[in-house]
Amino acid sequence: MFSQSESLWAEWHRKYSLNGISLWAVQESLSDSWAWKQILKLRPEGRNFIKPILGNGQKISFWFDSWTPLGQLIQFLGQAGPRQLQVQLHASGSAACSNTGWCIASPRSDEAMELHTFLTSIPCPVFAEATDSYVWTTSTCEEPRFNATKTWQDLRPRGPTLTASDLIWFKGGIPRNNFTMWVANADRLPTRARLASWGLQIPTQCCLCSISSETRDHLFLTCQFSMAVWRLSVTRLGEPNRLFCSWAELLSWIRGTSTAAPSILRKLVAQAAVYHLWKQRNNVLHNQIVLSPDAIFRLIDKELKNTINARSKRKQFLNLMSKWMS
Numbered sequence: 338m339f340s341q342s343e344s345l346w347a348e349w350h351r352k353y354s355l356n357g358i359s360l361w362a363v364q365e366s367l368s369d370s371w372a373w374k375q376i377l378k379l380r381p382e383g384r385n386f387i388k389p390i391l392g393n394g395q396k397i398s399f400w401f402d403s404w405t406p407l408g409q410l411i412q413f414l415g416q417a418g419p420r421q422l423q424v425q426l427h428a429s430g431s432a433a434c435s436n437t438g439w440c441i442a443s444p445r446s447d448e449a450m451e452l453h454t455f456l457t458s459i460p461c462p463v464f465a466e467a468t469d470s471y472v473w474t475t476s477t478c479e480e481p482r483f484n485a486t487k488t489w490q491d492l493r494p495r496g497p498t499l500t501a502s503d504l505i506w507f508k509g510g511i512p513r514n515n516f517t518m519w520v521a522n523a524d525r526l527p528t529r530a531r532l533a534s535w536g537l538q539i540p541t542q543c544c545l546c547s548i549s550s551e552t553r554d555h556l557f558l559t560c561q562f563s564m565a566v567w568r569l570s571v572t573r574l575g576e577p578n579r580l581f582c583s584w585a586e587l588l589s590w591i592r593g594t595s596t597a598a599p600s601i602l603r604k605l606v607a608q609a610a611v612y613h614l615w616k617q618r619n620n621v622l623h624n625q626i627v628l629s630p631d632a633i634f635r636l637i638d639k640e641l642k643n644t645i646n647a648r649s650k651r652k653q654f655l656n657l658m659s660k661w662m663s
């Protein structure tokens with residue numbers, strides 16, 4: 338259905354079963370054939386493998402294809418998204434553009450802001466000559482068509498994976514920090530290395546140091562600038578030599594606990610650091626505002642004090658201020 342197969346079967350379903358609606362959005366109907374119903378049931382698995390490549394935006398479904406690193410926009414922005422952005426539910430990518438650029442209502446939520454930030458970093462489809470295309474992606478390759486062996490490798494049952502959701506969503510957290518941490522944890526923030534992997538012709542150097550490739554782990558953990566911010570933060574938690582080489586190591590540290598640095602304090606500090614580092618990166622990129630690691634740490638420090646103060650009656654936050662200040 339996506340590979341522009343000219344088979345009669347595909348052509349027939351495109352015309353009668355989809356009729357201009359994305360395969361991801363079309364509803365099952367009583368008159369559908371058994372085979373078509375089975376295909377519709379497999380959509381949640383299929384979605385992980387089909388990656389759209391944005392060209393002129395005429396084929397890609399704005400809301401239902403995962404054409405941005407943020408995933409399916411209808412999931413990311415919710416059912417109110419089409420009304421908020423004033424882009425119709427079944428619009429194509431190009432229908433969200435005018436002759437001069439993207440034509441989307443001003444952002445009114447953190448999620449919409451993330452999308453706007455992403456859109457400013459890519460060429461607008463109205464100026465593109467190539468048509469949209471789709472590739473079949475597995476963890477090991479990208480191909481124009483379905484690959485049964487490699488797909489099975491990705492689908493076969495494995496041991497349980499450790500979920501990080503308890504480290505991200507917790508009582509007393511700051512919603513905007515929870516959100517940035519959640520997107521960062523899924524490695525879906527539009528870092529330059531990630532955008533380049535989507536085929537965008539952009540520089541890949543880190544916005545904070547201009548040296549290494551801007552991957553998530555570099556930007557947040559191993560960049561000289563970020564390491565200076567972490568050093569100041571973990572010193573306050575009594576672990577001056579603690580630095581993180583990988584995202585897994587950061588999660589494992591947050592999960593840990595000690596008298597000087599209980600888990601709740603680690604969560605608050607780590608999320609504030611990730612949020613302010615990402616904000617600083619965007620400030621350098623879009624507003625040419627450059628702050629020092631010390632200035633970023635002062636923002637983190639102030640946020641921690643305000644957060645703990647505002648929640649000082651809660652049991653979990655008892656004595657937290659003295660631990661942070663010591």
Ligand SMILES: [Zn+2]
Nearest residue numbers: 543545546560
């Ligand atoms: Zn860097």
